[in-house]
Amino acid sequence: MSNELKVRFWGVRGSYPTPGAGTIKYGGNTASVEVRAGERTIILDAGTGIIPLGRELARSKRAGEILLLFSHLHHDHTQGFPFFVPAYMPNARLHIFGPGGTPETLSAVLERNQSTETFPLGLREMASTKNIQSVRESQVIVWDEAGVHLAESAVGLSDEAVVICIHKSYAHPGGVYVYRITWRGKSVVYATDTEGYVGTDRKLVQFAKNADVLIHDAQYLEEHYRGQLVGFPSTQGFGHSTVTMACEVAAASETGRLVLFHHDPSYSDEMVAGMEATAKSLFADSVAAYEGLEIDLTPDPSPKRRGKLSDENKMAMILQSPSPLPLSQREREQWK
Ligand SMILES: [Zn+2]
Numbered sequence: 001m002s003n004e005l006k007v008r009f010w011g012v013r014g015s016y017p018t019p020g021a022g023t024i025k026y027g028g029n030t031a032s033v034e035v036r037a038g039e040r041t042i043i044l045d046a047g048t049g050i051i052p053l054g055r056e057l058a059r060s061k062r063a064g065e066i067l068l069l070f071s072h073l074h075h076d077h078t079q080g081f082p083f084f085v086p087a088y089m090p091n092a093r094l095h096i097f098g099p100g101g102t103p104e105t106l107s108a109v110l111e112r113n114q115s116t117e118t119f120p121l122g123l124r125e126m127a128s129t130k131n132i133q134s135v136r137e138s139q140v141i142v143w144d145e146a147g148v149h150l151a152e153s154a155v156g157l158s159d160e161a162v163v164i165c166i167h168k169s170y171a172h173p174g175g176v177y178v179y180r181i182t183w184r185g186k187s188v189v190y191a192t193d194t195e196g197y198v199g200t201d202r203k204l205v206q207f208a209k210n211a212d213v214l215i216h217d218a219q220y221l222e223e224h225y226r227g228q229l230v231g232f233p234s235t236q237g238f239g240h241s242t243v244t245m246a247c248e249v250a251a252a253s254e255t256g257r258l259v260l261f262h263h264d265p266s267y268s269d270e271m272v273a274g275m276e277a278t279a280k281s282l283f284a285d286s287v288a289a290y291e292g293l294e295i296d297l298t299p300d301p302s303p304k305r306r307g308k309l310s311d312e313n314k315m316a317m318i319l320q321s322p323s324p325l326p327l328s329q330r331e332r333e334q335w336k
């Protein structure tokens with residue numbers, strides 16, 4: 001079995017796709033990120049970036065079993081799904097999870113997105129086997145030797161299981177799920193479509209604590225957010241962050257690397273490059289996501305760690321506990 005843990009970016013833009021000469025460097029497709037853990041493929045969101053990803057999965061014969069997680073169901077996170085090639089493959093098995101008031105909500109929304117009036121093919125006409133379910137924040141998504149299943153806690157799970165915890169954020173209209181994916185002691189946090197709070201989003205900081213990679217919304221320039229950029233009204237309250245907000249969460253959660261995500265569709269490559277430079281001055285290990293960016297987190301294959309409960313899985317257990325964690329000494333000092 002492959003030991004690789006890789007994160008690859010297929011769509012990094014927010015709101016709507018932006019093809020054209022001004023977005024070639026970072027790319028114009030909307031949100032979609034692939035996490036490959038050994039033989040397992042996990043996809044975060046189905047913006048238009050999932051379309052080339054789907055073709056690649058079919059071409060490389062990796063479309064057999066796929067786990068797709070929706071952060072929320074706004075257009076820019078779902079619009080690529082009707083064009084996702086594996087969904088049409090009879091031998092493909094898709095496990096699809098996301099937010100929703102009842103377990104059926106997600107399925108109903110995806111069906112509506114492909115109603116007769118809006119798309120030529122319905123969800124049920126896509127030939128793959130699909131398990132579509134809205135999940136609760138308290139549930140844990142597990143992919144282990146028993147397959148993909150839901151658990152009520154991460155207690156006792158082995159390091160070999162892919163463990164996915166959920167944090168529900170209210171810092172976006174309608175709410176959004178933040179996911180933490182852990183495998184063999186490494187973890188990736190996906191926090192798109194979220195707006196920072198004064199003094200940082202403390203719950204998100206706890207949730208992202210010590211993650212190896214934090215993918216964080218950084219849609220706006222500071223001046224744009226504040227309404228001080230000519231031609232751009234203030235976006236305060238829209239549910240997206242500035243670079244500074246993203247860097248504050250990265251620093252407070254002591255994450256390994258920050259990836260700026262969900263670039264504003266009206267921003268050119270030059271503007272995003274400028275934001276990346278700002279981010280680096282605030283949090284050194286920062287990068288602006290671009291289509292094709294790949295981060296390799298392949299863990300140390302040390303046999304003594306494998307099969308045991310890693311610190312990461314202990315972290316997953318703590319994240320599931322109802323009482324908030326106390327701040328560390330370092331955090332207390334940082335936020336005095
Ligand atoms: Zn979005």
Ligand SMILES: [Zn+2]
Nearest residue numbers: 072074172193
């Ligand atoms: Zn949104």
